[in-house]
Amino acid sequence: MKLDDLKKLEKKYVVPTYSRIPVSFVKGNGVYLYDSKGNKYLDFFSGIAVNSLGYNNPFIQQALAKQSSKIWHTSNLYYIEPQILLAEKLSKLSNKGKVFFANSGAEANEAAIKLARLYGKTIDKKKTKILSLENSFHGRTLATITATGQKKYQKGFEPLPSGFQYVKINNVQDLKKKMSHETAAIFLEFLQGEGGINLLDTEFVNTIIDLAKKYKILIIADEVQSGLCRTGKWFAFKHFKIIPDIITSAKALGNGFPIGAMIAKKEISQLFSFGTHASTFGGNFLATAVANAVIDYMKTHKMDNYVATMGRYFIKKLNNLKKQFPNTILKVKGKGLMLGLQISPKIPVGKIIEKAREKGLLIGPAGNNVLRFLPPLIIEESHIDKAINLLSAILTENN
Numbered sequence: 001m002k003l004d005d006l007k008k009l010e011k012k013y014v015v016p017t018y019s020r021i022p023v024s025f026v027k028g029n030g031v032y033l034y035d036s037k038g039n040k041y042l043d044f045f046s047g048i049a050v051n052s053l054g055y056n057n058p059f060i061q062q063a064l065a066k067q068s069s070k071i072w073h074t075s076n077l078y079y080i081e082p083q084i085l086l087a088e089k090l091s092k093l094s095n096k097g098k099v100f101f102a103n104s105g106a107e108a109n110e111a112a113i114k115l116a117r118l119y120g121k122t123i124d125k126k127k128t129k130i131l132s133l134e135n136s137f138h139g140r141t142l143a144t145i146t147a148t149g150q151k152k153y154q155k156g157f158e159p160l161p162s163g164f165q166y167v168k169i170n171n172v173q174d175l176k177k178k179m180s181h182e183t184a185a186i187f188l189e190f191l192q193g194e195g196g197i198n199l200l201d202t203e204f205v206n207t208i209i210d211l212a213k214k215y216k217i218l219i220i221a222d223e224v225q226s227g228l229c230r231t232g233k234w235f236a237f238k239h240f241k242i243i244p245d246i247i248t249s250a251k252a253l254g255n256g257f258p259i260g261a262m263i264a265k266k267e268i269s270q271l272f273s274f275g276t277h278a279s280t281f282g283g284n285f286l287a288t289a290v291a292n293a294v295i296d297y298m299k300t301h302k303m304d305n306y307v308a309t310m311g312r313y314f315i316k317k318l319n320n321l322k323k324q325f326p327n328t329i330l331k332v333k334g335k336g337l338m339l340g341l342q343i344s345p346k347i348p349v350g351k352i353i354e355k356a357r358e359k360g361l362l363i364g365p366a367g368n369n370v371l372r373f374l375p376p377l378i379i380e381e382s383h384i385d386k387a388i389n390l391l392s393a394i395l396t397e398n399n
């Protein structure tokens, strides 16, 4: 269908929650996407950190095809082999905990919030507060927009669930003020994505660890965007000396097939007893067959090390770009292949993103005027060079 016809139909029939970019992709291959007009794009956004293994990865395709010819869904009333095998893999890669499967990041975080409330009550009926960080992002359900420390996501949806409180990122004073015996859990993105590629600093994390121990507070790592090798380690928390009580995952886990997971340390996971939480689709055959293949592929190809190497190369190139355009680029941010450029407030990132797209490079925004890069983890140096050359040309035009 022609793009103009699609636009008209969309306007008539789809709820207008998205302001669409006027492009419709018809196929993908590796790190490239092709639109309905035959244009080719180098993808440095991966469907918002989802297509970590690129497009049409034959290993992942075969896993889905093979499973789809056998069985898709039975409900969680029965044993589901790929689900159980996936749980074992996720457990061993993260905190040795037990896994609850959902269909998205927000749902994985909902499960974590519910579990944290159950946990708090085992100690004191007043221990119900959930802390999160300013500028965080945890999803779009009612509870997860409340956990999200950004007003713009909450506006209009009040009354919000109660018992949430926000801490200034990397601010030890504020943390000490807000953590108490009434706190059940604290939500952390060790590297904030939507909020602007903001990394937690070691002193802040160490204080959280100390206070969490003192007040018996659960530490929840939201690894929905930063997990699964994105930052050069299997999970972003592995850059710190910590093993979170609960870890949530989604985005890259299905490489485009919807799936979410919450992994909770064994003793905490037991608080979800039979019937206390559920998901009809959560962990079904198709989703978990794909996710098993994603993890197997990442393990075989040592994606954590590969991303760390590629990330260092990309960061070096971004720093060179910063030297070339010191008035435009204020800071290079992030880790691995979850990177950002803080752009001067004089130049709206939206403009740069649009120009990049016109030249065949897909990138996105984050936080307060940050250009965000989330390329497929399989990119090579030549792709990075190409992206940097395009950006350099765009910023030259802008200067």
Ligand SMILES: *Cc1c(COP(=O)(O)O)cnc(C)c1O
Binding pocket: 103, 104, 105, 106, 107, 109, 137, 138, 139, 140, 189, 193, 194, 222, 223, 224, 225, 226, 250, 251
């Ligand atoms: C994307 C994201 C979510 C929400 O995931 P959905 O699958 O859109 O519900 C939650 N937390 C973080 C850190 C994210 O980046």
